[in-house]
Each structure stands twice: as C-alpha cells, then as structure tokens.
Amino acid sequence: MDNLKYYWHKLKYNLSSLMHKLLAGRYGIDHFYRFLTSVIYFLLIIQIFFRPKYLYLFTTILLFYNMYRVFSKNHQARHKENQIYLKYQRKFKSWINLQKRKFEERKEYRFKVCPNCKQNLRIKNIKGKHTVSCPKCKKDFDVKI
Ligand SMILES: [Zn+2]
Incomplete structure (x- = not known):
C-alpha cells in the first residue's frame, strides 16, 4: 500500500514537473x-x-x-x-x-440615447413632449414620451 502511495506521488511529481517544463516561457x-x-x-x-x-x-x-x-x-x-x-x-x-x-425601471423611467454623444439617458416617464439637456455634452434635444 505504501509502495502504491509512493508511486502515485512520484507520478504526480513527474507530471507536474513535465507540465512546468512544457509551459516554461509559454x-x-x-x-x-x-x-x-x-x-x-x-x-x-x-x-x-x-x-x-x-x-x-x-x-x-x-x-x-x-x-x-x-x-x-x-x-x-x-x-x-x-x-x-x-x-x-x-x-x-x-x-x-x-x-x-x-x-x-420601465414603469418610472424611459431610456433615450443622446443624438449628439450617444450617451444613454434616463428620463422620467411623464407623457408629452420634453426638452432634455444631456448631462454629458450639455446639448438640448426634444423627446416625445
Ligand atoms: Zn449628449
């Protein structure tokens, strides 16, 4: 039994050193x-x-x-x-x-993309036409919800 254990550990060691040699510099x-x-x-x-x-x-x-x-x-x-x-x-x-x-957040907000900088904007879901100011590029654009 001890002999088997010894060979098992030896095999594991040999395999791992083989792997190290194979993968060296890879x-x-x-x-x-x-x-x-x-x-x-x-x-x-x-x-x-x-x-x-x-x-x-x-x-x-x-x-x-x-x-x-x-x-x-x-x-x-x-x-x-x-x-x-x-x-x-x-x-x-x-x-x-x-x-x-x-x-x-589909009930409270609508998501629109700024036509100028393509930033995603979250707009309150209130029906009607709104003028939105993009926080990133500061440009205004109209949104209809
Ligand atoms: Zn923008």
Whole structure:
C-alpha cells in the first residue's frame, strides 16, 4: 500500500514537473482561453444532438487555436488578443446591465440615447413632449414620451 502511495506521488511529481517544463516561457491560460473553452464545450454538446457538416471542423480549428494560444511564446500578441476579448466582454456586460435596468425601471423611467454623444439617458416617464439637456455634452434635444 505504501509502495502504491509512493508511486502515485512520484507520478504526480513527474507530471507536474513535465507540465512546468512544457509551459516554461509559454503564454498559458487567460480569460480568452476560458471563453473559447466554454464555446468549444457548447459546440461539442450541440454536436450530440445535431450533426451540422462543418461544425465539427470549426470546433476542431477552435480547439487547435486555443491550444496554440496556450503554448505560444509571443506573449505580446496573445495579451493583445485577450485585451480585445475583455473589451468586448465589458461592453456586452454593460449592455446586459442596461437591459436589466431598463426592464426593472420601465414603469418610472424611459431610456433615450443622446443624438449628439450617444450617451444613454434616463428620463422620467411623464407623457408629452420634453426638452432634455444631456448631462454629458450639455446639448438640448426634444423627446416625445
Ligand atoms: Zn449628449
């Protein structure tokens, strides 16, 4: 039993040192990797139910691209890709939050976009024509509720 334990620990140690050697100087895992992995899992689950012709190929390409990113030595390029991903993720999250807020406050407020600076404005839900002053760009515009 002790012998088995010894070999188990030795195997774990060897595997972890092998991983360290493999990943030395490599880019590794980031947010974009995690996102792509969930997309790959999602696509694999879809393929259980449907068998679209090119989805398998697309999933395989995505898988190899994800692995390529992990083992890449060009940290700068991978970091840039991750930053682009994070930028879109932030935009998507803030859009989701805005939709949630619009829904929660739909009775008291209306949400309009400033035609000048595209800022989202929350306006009290009072029927009629109003002149609204944008707090960001200070321009006035008419709103009909
Ligand atoms: Zn504005």
